[in-house]
Amino acid sequence: MTRSLLALPRWLHPAAWWIWALGLAAAASRTTNPLLLVLIIAVAAVVVSARKPDAPWGRSFMFFLRLGVAVIVIRVxxxxxxxxxxxxxxxxxxxxxxxxxxxxxxxxxxxxxxxxLLLAFYDGLRLATILMCVGAANSLASPSRLLKSVPAALYEFGVSVVVAMTFTPQLVTDVDRVRTARRLRGRPTSGVRAIAGSAMPVFEGALEKSVTLAAAMDSRGYGRRGAVSAARRRTNSVLLLIGLVAACIGAYALIAAGSPLALGLPMLVVGVSVCIVSITMSARAAVRTRYRPDPWALPETLVAGAGVIVAFSFVAGAWLSIAGLDTPSNPPTWPVLPLLPLIGLVIATTPAITAPVLPRSSPVQMKKIEVTA
Amino acid sequence: MISFEHVSITYPGATEPVLSDVNLQIPEGELVLVVGRTGSGKTTLLRAINGLVPHFTGGTLAGRILIDGRDTAVNPPRELADLVGVVQQDPMSGFVSDTVEEELAYGMECLGLAPDVMRRRVEETLDLLGLADLRNRPLLSLSAGQRQRVAIGSVLTSHPKVLVLDEPTSALDPGAAEDVLAALQRLVHDLNVTVVMAEHRLERVVQYADRIVIVPSDGAPVSNGTPSEMMGNSPIAPPVVELGRLAGWQPLPLTIRDARRAAGPLRELLTGRTAPLRVINGERDSTPLATTNHLTVLYGDVAALRNVSTTVTRGEIVALMGRNGAGKSTLLSTMVGLRATSSGLVRTNGKDPREIKAAELVHSVGLVPQDPGDLLEASSVASECRSSDHDASVEPGTTRALLALLAPEVLDGTHPRDLSEGQRLLLALAIVLAARPPLLLLDEPTRGLDYPTKTRLVKILRELAANGHGIVLATHDVELVAEVATRVIVLAEGEIVADGPTNSVVLASPMFAPQVAKILAPQNWLTVAEVRAGMAVG
Structure with missing residues (x-):
């Protein structure tokens, strides 16, 4: 890959960011060493500050930072x-x-x-770190962007989530309208009766909207007959779900302390391969195409790889039971920095450089949503 | 391109067909306007073009509909998606994704077009409809006119040969409506798209049409022809046509420009005669019904109203005009206490509307919201009227009696949802009037109303004002304003930019001037009825 492509400003594939962040989170879950945990937060913060878009979701890291502090305080x-x-x-x-x-x-x-107190603090810090890793992923790639790159086999699922996400704000407006109408008719707008009285019109409105939406989607070609039969499509979806579940169990077994490595690794491998088979099968049969899909190129591999490596360095460290991953609190000992996880963390910082910079004008300029009365 | 052969459509459970024996041939590249009263079957006709009727709605279709040679009986809407694009009445309800660019691509994704084709077409469509600056904006943040253009764009990207639109301009202010219509005309002229649209606001669209299809409501056959043929004896016509008929112009002009060229003799005849001045008749009293004093309302950090000071007295009909989002609805809802003021004062009947309990408020001010259906929640007209009497704590039967005056044809047992748009409005009006509020506010009352219902509403509003009600209407309908308003307030970005008698405000503005005023300028006639009276004098 040439340097120019690496340097070209563009959006990184959202899945790469999520793999990287989940790798960091997995690493955090394997240690109670406060120095390592703080370093993980620092790594996340450095990368976020280097590649965060100027969009509403870009600010969510700060929210998760505050949430993390609250978690520690509550735990203590x-x-x-x-x-x-x-x-x-x-x-x-x-x-x-x-x-x-x-x-x-x-x-x-x-x-x-x-x-x-020390034990509680370590425990809280670990949970807070995991939360902040999720926060980092959230601010680097919005969940709805991730949803757009779901594989074709899960397309229907993706559509329902998008539709639900656009419906929620409309439901809020509907509730507001019904409350307004009640006031205009001179009825009380608070109390059990008022809520019961407004539930019906709101639900009716939602139902009517979904029928209109269904008609619109049908007119625009949603669900056109493809070359592939419904049964085949369903098999694909089921296969993908099974694969995903197996991969999750495998990943959990690998990460969770105390479960045998012999269970985790094969499960993960089988799960991932089933997913790949299902995705390629449905991609080959798909009637629909995708507009401007995010490409998966070298930067994506580098970013996701950094996440996998950091997770692996911590998991391997725990498996080899190297000193320093766990910091005993009774009696209190000064934490030390083990070498292997430290190398992993250095690699995890690389996305701050390897991920492409964002296009100058950030694509989403969220204007304040105007409330029309 | 579109051919209807002996088409009859009957909905399930109905005894009579909505449309019977329709024969229609529409060649390629025409802009066709479908007119008819509400409930006459216009929407059914439109939805039959892409097969939503009967595939989606149920019902039976007799006869044959061919679109570019494809039979809708065997092709459901999704299979016709590459051929027919449909834009529904409320564009927001048909959006599937969350940003403009993705919405434009959605239809093409469903059709399985190649990525490079999609990319090119999205860029072309963004330019064609003037949406390039909005490409990454969330759909929720767009104005009504922008949403309508995105909805048109989102079906255009599939390169349909036929575009079907249901009332594309009814919710838009005059400026946004012109943008949308200009975009449509460009499609017809440059891309040879066949456009079929239904629209009540004939004064906005009739000059663009190549053919008019009239769907009568009394079961008479559907007829079609060129605009001048059809307008010659159509019961519903825009003011420019009515003026032409009154003055006996031949051929009947359809555009302001043609009418102005024919209007020389009429202008001469009317010189020296003065248009009647709008005066407040009936009981007049100087105590204000509503006052705002340096009123400011904020939504977050956006000022919806800035420093608005005005007064509404008895017998006045005040029209609030201005772009979508100029603050018209906000002013109305502040007057009934639905919005908190950020600074300044609002007084309705001398009290702060937010301090008054809802049950008491209805006796001093009534608001008919933009969608009158919001007010209705019972399952029949009769029970709606009963609960209204109870809400307003008035004699049982009051609301029903009012409704009988406003809309005598509405039956007790009908479900409010089955009423026509106009009947629903009148039912909501009866409910609001039951409490006898001296101040009546209406938000966009003529949206979706046909001409006869509008005429009826005009009469009702005049009578109410004569009986001493003060009325405020927020509206985009310049012809309605010309008919009834005694005073016009123009809002822009939350500020009052004009406030004065209808004649002076409306005549000074190219955007808000009614057709008659444009034709007879510089004289100050506003409506056909005024001209008729002026001609009769001499």
């Missing part, structure tokens, strides 16, 4: 008030109360120990 607070204390370093001696056994013998209050 729960530990403070409800968690079982362990360890010996008492920070604050407090009277505690153990609830009677018919209330499951939970404990309220009690001594606050450094060890238990």
């Amino acid at each position: 607070a729960v530990q403070l008030f409800l968690g079982a204390a362990f360890g010996t370093t008492i920070l604050l001696p407090l009277p505690g109360l153990t609830l009677p056994s018919w209330l499951s013998g939970a404990r309220l209050g009690g001594d606050i120990t450094f060890e238990s």
Whole structure:
């Protein structure tokens, strides 16, 4: 691949961003080392700040950042008030109360120990990191962009999600209209009766809209007879779903601690191959074509590959049980930085350079949606 | 291109066919206008062209419809998608994706066109309809006129030979309507597309038509012919045609330009005679029904109304005009307390409408919303009237009696959804009037109304004003304004840019001037009825 194509400003395939981010998330799930977790967040932040589009969804990383902080605070607070204390370093001696056994013998209050707080913090930080990885994917590639590249076998599913997504804001307007009408007729607009009274017109409206939409889609050629039979199409979809489920189980088994590697790897391989077979079969039979599909070229492979490598470095580290992935909180130990995951993290930063820069004028200039009364 | 041979269509459960024995031959590259009263079967005729009737709606089709040689009886709409493009009445309800560019590509994706063809056609269509600046915009953020153009574009990309449109300009302001019609004319002239459209606003479209199809509502046969033939004795005609008939011009002009050239003698005859001034008749009293004082309303950081100060008194009929999104509806809803003010004052009957309880508010101000069907929720006209009496806490039977005055033909047992557009409006009007509000607000009352119903509405509004009601209409319909308004307020971007007597405001604007005024300028006649009265004097 020539350098010029690498450097050409364009949008990266959304799936590449999601694979990269999920790889980071998988890595985060395998460690409680706060240094590694903070590094993962830093990697995500660097890449997001380098390749984030100037679109409404581009700002969602900040939202997930705040959500992550909230998760940590909540996790620590729960530990403070409800968690079982362990360890010996008492920070604050407090009277505690153990609830009677018919209330499951939970404990309220009690001594606050450094060890238990540390454990809660690590736990919260890990969850927050995973959330921020999802947030990074969300701001780099919007979910609706991802939906547009679903394989042909899942096309119907994609259409229903898009239609549902456009319907939701319309439903909100409908509820508003019905409330308005109630006020204009001099009826109360709040209370149980008002809600019951407005439910019917709103549902009727939604039903009418879907019939109109169905007529419009039919007139525009949705569901034209193709060369392929309905049974064949259904087989394809079922095959793809089975493949996806198998791939998910395989990936989970690989990542989750304690499950045998012998289960995970074959499941993942079988799942992915079934998916590929189904996708190629339906692509060959598809009547419909796709407008300006996102290409999958070298940058996509590099970005997705970086995600796979970082996940692999952490999973392999856990499997080899190298020191430093887990940081014991009782007794508290200073975290160390293991080499293998560190290399993985360095590679995970590369999308900040390998992903193409975005076109100058960002394609979505979301004007404020005007509310028409 | 389109041929109907002895076509009759009967819906399931109906005893009478909607259309019977229709014979129609439409050659390629014509712009065909379908006219008829609401409920006459216009929409059925349009939907039969691409097979939505009967494939989608059910019902039986007798006879044969051939589109470019293909029979709609054996080809469902999806198989005709490459041949016939259909734009429905509300374009938003037919959109499948979320941005302009993807919506334009959707139909081609379904047809399985090659990616490079799709790319080229999208670019061409963006230019053809002037949508290039909007290509990446979300559909929800577009104005009504832009949505209509996107809807047309989205079917054009499939290169259909026939384009079918159901009331493409009824929801648009005069400027946006002209944009849409210019785009359609370009398709007919440059691309040889056959366009079939239904439209009530004849004054906007009749000059573009090559052929007019009249669908009568009384079961008489469907007739068709050239516009001048058909307009010569059509019961429904735009003001330019009515003026031509009144003055006896031959051949009957259909455009303002032709009419102006024929109007020399008429202008001479009318010189020296003055058009009647719009005066507020009936009881007049200076206490305002509604006042706004430096009113500002914000949606987020967009100002929907800026510094609006105005007053509505008894006996006035005030028309609010301006582009889609200029703030007309916002002003109306602020007057009934549906929107909070950001600064400034609103008073209806001397009180802040937001402080008044709904049950009390209906006695001082009534609003008929843009879609009058919103107000209706019962399953029959009779029960709708009963619940209205209850809501307004008036004598049982009040609403029914009002409805009998406004629309005597509406039956008790009918479901409100089965009423025609006009009947629904009158039912909503009866409900609102039951509480006897001195101030009556109407949002776009003539959208989708045919001429006879409009005439009836004009009469009702005049009577209400004569009885001391104050009326405010938000409307795009310049002919309606010319007929009834005593005062016109023009809004632009939330500000009042003109406020004064109808004659002076409307005549000064090329966009809002009615056809008669354009023909007889510089004299200030607004309607055919005024001209008739002026001719009679001498």
